[in-house]
Amino acid sequence: MSNSPSILIVGAGAIGALYGSALSRSGARVGVVCRSDFEQVQRDGYRIASKLLGDHVFRPHAVLRDVAACATPPDYLILTVKVLPGVDRAALIRPAVGPGTVIVLIENGIDIEPEITAAFPDNELLSALAFVMVSRTASGEIHHQSLGSLAMGRYPAGATPAGERLVSLLKAGQIECRLTDNVVAARWQKAVWNAVFNPISILGGVLDTEAMLRTEADQAFIRKAMNEVCAVAAADGHPMNPKLVDRMIADTRALPGYKTSMALDYENGRPMEIEAILGNVVRAGQRLNVPIPALESVYAVAKMVEGKRA
Amino acid sequence: MSNSPSILIVGAGAIGALYGSALSRSGARVGVVCRSDFEQVQRDGYRIASKLLGDHVFRPHAVLRDVAACATPPDYLILTVKVLPGVDRAALIRPAVGPGTVIVLIENGIDIEPEITAAFPDNELLSALAFVMVSRTASGEIHHQSLGSLAMGRYPAGATPAGERLVSLLKAGQIECRLTDNVVAARWQKAVWNAVFNPISILGGVLDTEAMLRTEADQAFIRKAMNEVCAVAAADGHPMNPKLVDRMIADTRALPGYKTSMALDYENGRPMEIEAILGNVVRAGQRLNVPIPALESVYAVAKMVEGKRA
Incomplete structure (x- = not known):
């Protein structure tokens, strides 16, 4: 990894934009894959209204319409799509996952990791929970109402220098973030x-x-x-x-x-x-x-x- | 009882009007207590739309605004109000229950009889279930969509000449009606x-x-x-x-x-x-x-x- 890690956020809705913005402020090169708001975000970035972080604009390093458009695998791939039956999350991210890519899930639910570890057994997986109220109010517009903390840990367990680095970046971007050794x-x-x-x-x-x-x-x-x-x-x-x-x-x-x-x-x-x-x-x-x-x-x-x- | 029994229907909405009409056609003197549609029913009776029984008007023998307005206890008092917490059904009918009045419940639910037998231990109680789709469509207007049968029995059990008589009247009024010796x-x-x-x-x-x-x-x-x-x-x-x-x-x-x-x-x-x-x-x-x-x-x-x- 370089000193300025590359991060790709897949499914950059409200959650992805909020944390992507924090990582970007900390110096990471943050690209986003966003389908529905692609034109708007490519032109103007995300307008984020937030009492906690201040109202600001987040201009991603790259705005992609599709994961396949990612030319170089990122250091971190952060997945923030909903976990829904019929949505093949492994297939979705596969085009952008390189041998050294750390996969990060910021998603709800229980037992949502095995599908990813089965598809990418050699990649490190970080599993994260967001405690946040944030919503998309219009195309490219995000309203961060309250809270915002993350709990993150290596899945299924274990020490994680990569996780420590990501947590540092998030904290530097004013996100309360806790590394846990028991994310399950x-x-x-x-x-x-x-x-x-x-x-x-x-x-x-x-x-x-x-x-x-x-x-x-x-x-x-x-x-x-x-x-x-x-x-x-x-x-x-x-x-x-x-x-x-x-x-x-x-x-x-x-x-x-x-x-x-x-x-x-x-x-x-x-x-x-x-x-x-x-x-x-x-x-x-x-x-x-x-x-x-x-x-x-x-x-x-x-x-x-x-x-x-x- | 005279040859033409007197019947008071308390809570004469859709169910009460439908069965009251059948009993009236069979020659019973049917009075109704109806609060919300009192003026309309007193003036014009009930207009009943029914494929099964034909469209017709039911003019009760008496239309009362209140149970207390009932001068003489009826032979049968038929209660068709909903069974709801806070509605004291025994107090509601008490003014019209005489020593010989047979109380008839055409109501939904389980264990809805003890409240009545406790209040009127010396009166015969008939418990009945209606299998009918009927609704009030406007003031004094009843729409009988389908079905219409009744299952009736003495509560908690036992033979019931009074029940047989009521069933005969209902059948004569084209209502399918079955007397059961185990209404529970x-x-x-x-x-x-x-x-x-x-x-x-x-x-x-x-x-x-x-x-x-x-x-x-x-x-x-x-x-x-x-x-x-x-x-x-x-x-x-x-x-x-x-x-x-x-x-x-x-x-x-x-x-x-x-x-x-x-x-x-x-x-x-x-x-x-x-x-x-x-x-x-x-x-x-x-x-x-x-x-x-x-x-x-x-x-x-x-x-x-x-x-x-x-």
Whole structure:
């Protein structure tokens, strides 16, 4: 690697633009592959509105319409597309992955790495979780509402100088970023919230967090479902802190009601990551013989809702 | 009783008007208590559009705004109001119940009789289930789309000359009507369908029957939930036919997708009988120690949806 690493962001929507911008500010040469906003971004870059980072424009080093247009494999390829059935992420990135390319996933869900490691067994894989509220408001326009931190680790485990370097760059770009030696546990921890609140939020029109936690009975059901995720995580070798569920419920109740990312996808007719976020948890539970009746029920009904829309 | 029995229908909406009309055609003196459409019905009666019974006008013998306006207790008091928390049905009918009045419930749900028998322990109680698609389309206007049969029996059990007489009158008025000596079992059988399809239909905007049975996975979940209702029924002393669930699913799939009554209530902002139709099944299962995780999950989410609207 040179002193100024090359980074290609594939699927540069809101998440990709935000972190790409931070890396660019730190001196990395950041290219983006963006299909829908290609003309706009090529001409004007991304206009990013952000209280945390300041309103600014991010002009990528290169703007590509397609991964195949990438002439030289980058040092880091950051994948930020949604994890959806029928989307072959390995095929998508293959044209740009060289022997030394570190692949970085900033994506939601559980068990989303094996598909990538199977396709690229010799490349280092960094798996990352974003804790951020950011959305695309118009072509090339990104609104960063709040938060922004990343948790990142080598998959499945291990030390990672490449990860340390990327974290340094992100931190220099004002992104709070934590390197973890157990990113799978971190994914499970996020799943305890995500796998429950996201799919339930699309039942009944849209339920915001307040509507899912209004009564004692609501909270008891949410707690039951979250405890099921914890049980699957434990069976998978990643026991959660026993106080996690109650703390997450209390933290969620302390905020004004808000819509989950899946609820926003549902409202806006966008594909939903039901499989990555809940389906993979359900399959893990079934594989590990963990009783997960609440999760199975929510999954079944969420799939009906998804199927109705399709 | 005289040869021409007196009947008071309390809560004369679509169901009450339809069966009241049939009884009136058979020579009964039928009075109605109807609040919302009082003026219209008093002036013009009910205009009933029905392929099965023919379009016709039903002019009640008396139109009352209130149960207390009933001067003489009727031979039969037929209650057709929804079963909703906070609605004291016993208090509602008390002004018109005399020592010899037979109380008739044409209402949905499970365990909806004890509240009435506790209040009127010396009155005969007939419990009835309507298999009918009928709706109020405007003030005093009723549209009878299809079906129309009743299953009726003495609660909790026993022979009932009064029931036989009422059934004869209904049959003479062209209503298919079956007297059962086990109306609780009949209620459980109807609950196997109702307690599952109705609450699920209000999740995800509105799901019609087709959207709830599209995939194998959909059908597997519906079957699981219906089997839980069967297990509760069996524990309550009413084992269902082992073929019932598969037959109901096959019959439902054979029809074009349609909206449940609860889905129509949900769409039109009307109160929903979640407690009578599913909540009482859940409570029975919990009381009888029957595992009902799918029903508990659907109930929990349906209550969130209801709570959001309130």
